[in-house]
Amino acid sequence: MTETQELEQLVKREYKYGFTTDIEQEIIPPGLDEDVVRMISAKKNEPEFMLDWRLSAFRHWQTMTEPEWAHVHYPKIDYQALSYYAAPKSQEELDADAPESLDDVDPKLLETYEKLGIPLHERAVLAGVKGANVAVDAVFDSVSVTTTFKDKLAEAGVIFCSFSEAVENHPELIKQYLGTVVPKGDNYFAALNSAVFSDGSFVYVPKGVKCPMELSTYFRINAKNTGQFERTLIIAEEGASVSYLEGCTAPQRDENQLHAAVVELVALDDAEIKYSTVQNWYPGDEEGKGGIFNFVTKRGDARGDRSKITWTQVEAGSAITWKYPSCILRGDDSVGEFYSVAVGNNYQQIDSGTKMIHLGKRTRSTIVSKGISAGQAENAYRGLVHIGKTASHARNFTQCDSLLIGDQCGAHTFPYVEAKNSTAQVEHEATTSKVSDDQMFYLRSRGLSEEDAMNMVVSGFCKDVFNELPMEFAVEAQALLAVSLEGSVG
Amino acid sequence: MALLEIKNLHAEIEGQEILKGINLTVNAGEVHAIMGPNGSGKSTLCHVLGGRDGYEVTKGTITFDGHDLLEMETEERAIAGMLLGFQHPVEIPGVKNIYLLKEALNAKREAQGLDEVDTFTFMKQVRELVASMDMDDAFLHRGVNAGFSGGEKKRNEILQMLLLEPKLALLDETDSGLDIDALKVVSEGINRMRGAERGIILVTHYQRLLNYVEPDFVHVLYKGKIIKSGDKSLAHRLEAEGYQEILEEAS
Ligand SMILES: Nc1ncnc2c1ncn2[C@@H]1O[C@H](COP(=O)(O)OP(=O)(O)OP(=O)(O)O)[C@@H](O)[C@H]1O
Ligand SMILES: [Mg+2]
Numbered sequence A: 001m002t003e004t005q006e007l008e009q010l011v012k013r014e015y016k017y018g019f020t021t022d023i024e025q026e027i028i029p030p031g032l033d034e035d036v037v038r039m040i041s042a043k044k045n046e047p048e049f050m051l052d053w054r055l056s057a058f059r060h061w062q063t064m065t066e067p068e069w070a071h072v073h074y075p076k077i078d079y080q081a082l083s084y085y086a087a088p089k090s091q092e093e094l095d096a097d098a099p100e101s102l103d104d105v106d107p108k109l110l111e112t113y114e115k116l117g118i119p120l121h122e123r124a125v126l127a128g129v130k131g132a133n134v135a136v137d138a139v140f141d142s143v144s145v146t147t148t149f150k151d152k153l154a155e156a157g158v159i160f161c162s163f164s165e166a167v168e169n170h171p172e173l174i175k176q177y178l179g180t181v182v183p184k185g186d187n188y189f190a191a192l193n194s195a196v197f198s199d200g201s202f203v204y205v206p207k208g209v210k211c212p213m214e215l216s217t218y219f220r221i222n223a224k225n226t227g228q229f230e231r232t233l234i235i236a237e238e239g240a241s242v243s244y245l246e247g248c249t250a251p252q253r254d255e256n257q258l259h260a261a262v263v264e265l266v267a268l269d270d271a272e273i274k275y276s277t278v279q280n281w282y283p284g285d286e287e288g289k290g291g292i293f294n295f296v297t298k299r300g301d302a303r304g305d306r307s308k309i310t311w312t313q314v315e316a317g318s319a320i321t322w323k324y325p326s327c328i329l330r331g332d333d334s335v336g337e338f339y340s341v342a343v344g345n346n347y348q349q350i351d352s353g354t355k356m357i358h359l360g361k362r363t364r365s366t367i368v369s370k371g372i373s374a375g376q377a378e379n380a381y382r383g384l385v386h387i388g389k390t391a392s393h394a395r396n397f398t399q400c401d402s403l404l405i406g407d408q409c410g411a412h413t414f415p416y417v418e419a420k421n422s423t424a425q426v427e428h429e430a431t432t433s434k435v436s437d438d439q440m441f442y443l444r445s446r447g448l449s450e451e452d453a454m455n456m457v458v459s460g461f462c463k464d465v466f467n468e469l470p471m472e473f474a475v476e477a478q479a480l481l482a483v484s485l486e487g488s489v490g
Numbered sequence B: 001m002a003l004l005e006i007k008n009l010h011a012e013i014e015g016q017e018i019l020k021g022i023n024l025t026v027n028a029g030e031v032h033a034i035m036g037p038n039g040s041g042k043s044t045l046c047h048v049l050g051g052r053d054g055y056e057v058t059k060g061t062i063t064f065d066g067h068d069l070l071e072m073e074t075e076e077r078a079i080a081g082m083l084l085g086f087q088h089p090v091e092i093p094g095v096k097n098i099y100l101l102k103e104a105l106n107a108k109r110e111a112q113g114l115d116e117v118d119t120f121t122f123m124k125q126v127r128e129l130v131a132s133m134d135m136d137d138a139f140l141h142r143g144v145n146a147g148f149s150g151g152e153k154k155r156n157e158i159l160q161m162l163l164l165e166p167k168l169a170l171l172d173e174t175d176s177g178l179d180i181d182a183l184k185v186v187s188e189g190i191n192r193m194r195g196a197e198r199g200i201i202l203v204t205h206y207q208r209l210l211n212y213v214e215p216d217f218v219h220v221l222y223k224g225k226i227i228k229s230g231d232k233s234l235a236h237r238l239e240a241e242g243y244q245e246i247l248e249e250a251s
Helices: A003-010 A034-043 A048-062 A089-093 A107-115 A122-126 A150-155 A163-169 A171-177 A188-196 A437-444 A450-466 A471-484 B042-050 B074-079 B097-111 B119-132 B137-141 B150-164 B180-193 B207-212 B232-241 B244-250
Strands: A025-027 A086-088 A134-140 A143-147 A159-162 A201-205 A214-220 A231-236 A241-249 A256-259 A262-267 A272-279 A291-302 A308-315 A320-323 A326-329 A335-344 A349-358 A364-373 A378-387 A395-404 A410-419 A425-434 B004-013 B016-026 B031-035 B055-064 B082-085 B092-096 B168-172 B199-203 B217-222 B225-230
Touching: A034 A048, A034 A188, A048 A171, A048 A188, A150 A159, A159 A163, A163 A171, A163 A201, A163 A231, A171 A201, A171 A231, A188 A262, A188 A291, A201 A214, A201 A241, A231 A241, A231 A272, A262 A272, A262 A308, A272 A291, A272 A471, A291 A308, A291 A335, A308 A320, A308 A349, A308 A471, A326 A335, A326 A364, A335 A349, A335 A378, A335 A450, A335 A471, A349 A364, A364 A378, A364 A410, A364 A450, A378 A395, A395 A410, A395 A450, A410 A425, A437 A450, A437 B074, A437 B092, A450 A471, A450 B092, A450 B097, B004 B042, B016 B042, B016 B055, B016 B225, B031 B232, B042 B055, B042 B074, B042 B082, B042 B168, B042 B199, B074 B082, B074 B097, B082 B150, B092 B097, B097 B119, B097 B137, B097 B150, B119 B137, B119 B150, B119 B180, B150 B168, B150 B180, B168 B180, B180 B199, B180 B207, B207 B232, B217 B232, B217 B244, B225 B232, B225 B244, B232 B244
Parallel strands: A134 A214, A201 A231, A214 A241, A231 A262, A241 A272, A256 A291, A262 A291, A272 A308, A291 A320, A291 A326, A308 A335, A320 A349, A326 A349, A335 A364, A349 A378, A364 A395, A378 A410, A395 A425, B031 B199, B031 B217, B082 B168, B168 B199
Antiparallel strands: A025 A086, A134 A143, A159 A201, B004 B016, B004 B055, B217 B225
16 A cells, blocks of 8 residues: 555544434424524523514525635535524523523533533532633533633623623623624625524623633534524723633534534724634534534624734534634734634535734734645635725735645635735745655654654644644644544554 | 574565665674665665565565564554664654654653653753754754754754664664764764664765774675675775776676
8 A cells, every 4th residue: 555545544534522412402493584583582582682683684694695606515505494493401491591500401411511521510620620720601502501610700800601691681792792893794604693693602801801711612513404503702892801712513413514603803902812713513424424514704803903813723623614714903003813724634625714804004914824635625725815005014924834635635725915005015925735755754763653643744734823722722622633634544 | 583684685666676685684783884876775775674665575574673574564663673764854844853752752662561751851861862962952842854954864863863772773874964073973873872782784875984883794785786795894995996896896
């Protein structure tokens, strides 16, 4: 067997999170119309303004068509065949509110999160096990099941809760910020999300507060034939700072499942938001059957002067990823950063990248994208650097590297630059490389197994991005990468 | 029992026969030098011994320390105590040198049923070795061979050898590209490895390395065969006369 064939064998992955949780659920029948939107809103006991917002998003969505410009191919989605709301039953009995304490949570759910390695018991966390000093919000299908460390955060003035709770307890903040970064009609999937989103996380860090711990949300899709639409809103007021991580997994199912999330970040003067994602939705099997369609709109508004928004993502799962975490650099001297590792194996398709929209003076952005393709995967980087007329002395640096494993996968880059101000400085560097036979032989001749050798080369390639992840998660990301490229040795 | 015994070894690359019947025996405690004109198959022999894919052995046997070498994967050979010092060490960007050293050492320890090396002991040992190679600690934190000069790469190979303490070191032109001081440092490193329980094979073009590391045997490889073997005087003769005469003698 040649080295290349062996490498291909090597990258055959097994998905470790493919189990389902057998739990009684309330799922509304498939189909989407205004009544469904009303039903979702009613189930959440939402105030009038939220229902109106959803309905206007829905009406807008009906006038839109699904985008086709991305470098991905998939059968047409039948939006009427999906169910738009699923909740664990015990939850439902609690009136769709988040439970007050862990005792109210179905033990099966807790077990699920234990299996995923996410401790929801605050005591366990405090005892210093994995994930120490991280507050967690867990979203199971459509609803948030629990948020840990709420009290400790409240002491610091930080609000960290499910989106539903925020609508109930902090409607003024929702009214003020919802849809101000990603308008409800922004794009096809964002509009759909705005109409039917079920839950998600909400973070508010008041003026001058440095959030005392890492915040994180774990999303889990469990129910069959349901779409998952969560919505996250993070607000950092003047001088505030917060680091937030989201992780996601889903069971192994033969059919594709739709996930269309929206994330909005708002950073006021001197505020800093670091948003990290470790995305590990079920990618489908070796033949490309099943897997999550991950169509996500993430955008940060560096609204204030000297504000900073950093997106760091490790995208390892999903059958299709369509995702462009972006920054609007509105404040003068604001900074936007995007660090991405996107791994595609088997028949995964990835079209991901970022947009850096420079509007303020002396705004700076950095883009570091590392694409890894194995098997028959197609991996595209799509990036836009826009320097507006008003953005004098703006600077961008883009580094875009692709690593190929085997010879049947593809890597593509679509970098777009629009500079409307002549003082702009825009730099772009791109490389494409292969995990070479020389590298593999060298490392193996030092006693490393093929898998370890491969992981070493790949994590070396990703180093610049891993360095940007919060300490607690860098190790996790590295492990995930290893799992993604795991398989039988030739 | 010999440490390494190669019998009638034939090997081809992409259907083309490069090694055409090599016989070579290396006992523990011996240093062998292999010389020969460019393209004669020296590196090919090293790669075949290292078990590189794409190098197909069509005939012959190799035993290493009692194992049938041809049945072993590259990493198994390494763990069994073979170390290949490359003529052209490859760059692995983003992977810290120190990380590779540690992983390599731990792979070996794991096979021996030992625990992972503790960081303190490891760092102490590595720092000493780095100093003995006249290298800067900064090299430990750079990517493996990334942006290293030719000479730095070769020192790095010797550093790995000193740490991993192989039973058999196969050093392919480790002396090429070294300045005079570096040649001395590298030679000292090799001499430190010399010992009753170890075998060393030096592939080289030049007598100057052999002035520092005196070989017990010298072999001339030509067109895939060892056409002449002798003691260290053979290398002196080559240095003085070039290959022409010896090739004619042999044919
Ligand atoms: N991948 C390959 N495909 C075809 N021929 C090859 C390949 N690799 C090596 N060869 C050939 O095998 C022969 C031996 O090469 P090798 O590198 O072993 O020589 P060498 O003795 O180490 O030479 P040098 O002293 O220049 O390092 C050469 O003719 C070379 O062109
Ligand atoms: Mg050679």
